[in-house]
Amino acid sequence: MKFAVQSRNDPQSNELMERAIGYLTDFGLELDEEKPDIVLSIGGDGTLLHAFHRYTHMLSEVAFVGIHTGHLGFYADWQPNDIEKLVISIAKGEYRISEYPLLEVTVNYRDSEESFTYLALNESTVKSSEVTLVMDVVLNGRRFERFRGDGLCVSTPSGSTAYNKALGGAILHPSLEALQLTEMASINNRVFRTVGSSLVLPSHHHCLLKPVKAEDFMVTVDHVQLLHKNVKSIEYRVAKEKVRFARYKAFPFWQRVHDSFIDSDLKD
Structure with missing residues (x-):
């Protein structure tokens, strides 16, 4: 499997990008910025928008996955401390595709x-x-x-x-x-x-x-x-x-709306 990484270019995002590249190549995946199968977006929703427009010519072939290094984004499923879990899931192919x-x-x-x-x-x-x-x-x-x-x-x-x-x-x-x-x-x-x-x-x-x-x-x-x-x-x-997202874990949309606009710390 081939992958590419889009970073927000701040220190935290760049550090995570280097770690992700190192982990994924250690698992035998190939870094390919031209024709990736998976694109990791590290930053926020704006970073994923840049990644999307970078690969609009091959949307049927590429899937996106987001790691947020700031406020929770609607396109970012993962937090920085989940990077190892994400890498293992990518390497094992344990994901489903959601199309929007x-x-x-x-x-x-x-x-x-x-x-x-x-x-x-x-x-x-x-x-x-x-x-x-x-x-x-x-x-x-x-x-x-x-x-x-x-x-x-x-x-x-x-x-x-x-x-x-x-x-x-x-x-x-x-x-x-x-x-x-x-x-x-x-x-x-x-x-x-x-x-x-x-x-x-x-x-x-x-x-x-x-x-x-x-x-x-x-x-x-x-x-x-x-x-x-x-x-x-x-x-x-x-x-x-359509845009394709690689989903490695469940994160219901309405839960995302609740956490973003109402209260992420609200308990039942």
Whole structure:
């Protein structure tokens, strides 16, 4: 089996990375940054996002596992003092694969057939280079509303606990095949109206954002910020590709939500 390691690059994470590499090679595994079977992410959720985007070209072949060296992350199952147990589990192949949906983002341009497509693990956001974003929201080919406000966020189920939650969106179980559209400070008065709630779309639905005035937009795909000019539309759908996580122990999602947002020390 081949493996790679992505570190947050702080002293603790780098020290764990060196230990993990040493242990795994001692067990006969091969360090291969180009074509790994397993990618260890040592840091937080941001570190795993970097690892994900590093290997988006081979998602069907690689599985991710996270070790957190800070606050508990939704993508990190292991603590630093569990490194030996994790290494033994990897070496013995004692794991199962969990697959979660991803978000496909396609940016189309005016006066051009060229388009760019990205994959997001957490979310994609759209903001205007001007003060107010004005977009027609088209669901399955039919205009749903004209949005005016700071911006729009489209998230995956696994990303629903990130920026989407901060915006007041719902928390979705990561096994659901869906995407979620959430508003950022929409303008609602007697003239302008939006639905004012997050929309959860199943995998066979899609969302198209069509500019009304401005054509230049700041689009984020997870941690990556991209300025797109002369935009005709931005389309969101549940991607055909999925992210694969190597699970070596049970850590129920709702327990993770409880520990992250309520109280990790609460006793029954």
